[in-house]
Amino acid sequence: MADLFVCLSFDHDNVAAGVARDMVSPTAISRGDFGITGARRILALLAERRIPSTWFIPGHTIESYPSCVQAVHAGGHEIGNHGWTHRSPATLGPAGEAEELTSGSIAIEALTGRKPRGYRAPGWELSAHSVDLLLDAGFLYDSSMMGQDYIPYQARTGDRVMLLDPMEFGPDTELVEMPVHWSLDDTPHFESVGPAAGIQPVPMNARMVVENWIDEFRYMKKHYDWGVLTYTFHPHVIGRGHRMLVLEHLLAVLRREGATFLTLEDAVTEYRRKFPDGVSLRGR
């Protein structure tokens, strides 16, 4: 019997992602406000199907929408750190990045009574300092990188990257990477945000996209006895009616195909059990 795990992750950015880009018009804010409607629909669906999930929530969302994030916590879902603002860590410098980690975790601990174990960088844009800062702050895992698809691995620190010389890989660390990918994220398929043009909706047929998402699982099932597949959704994106229908369909098919749904934190535990020495991407 294969162990085929699926992690559903929801980045509950709401207005924070727009605010971080100075998109603060009433219309831009309303786009984030819709995330509350989307979150309610998602929480109801997950409760009905008894599916656990992980929500990465910026402190800005936690403190702006207390009853919504309380409902996420009350639903038994894991809450991970997604910064306090939604600014890219790569733009903040080490001190600013550390401050974001701290204030984001304080907001989560005030909500849940427990420090978050996982982190996802806003926009998945880690800095060269992120892995060390996450280890210093006691995080177990990150979920922002794309070095594998079905097998988590140990995050490296201190890579030397040069244009005219080969890579010098830094050492593996204790931080577990739970990989993601743009193709398994709702936003690039359905909505994108350009710096000049504002919000650019992408008229993608949701039923075509869900076939890609299902096939990603089917490939894992065909070729792996053990694996973790992580999907990334945003309540203000996937929460639209026609997209909720494909999310319902996705969950039904995955369950029928044999997926076991886990929070990312629990999937890290399974990874540690399966690979006690960790998985390294160095020296391949």
Ligand SMILES: [Zn+2]
């Ligand atoms: Zn985000």
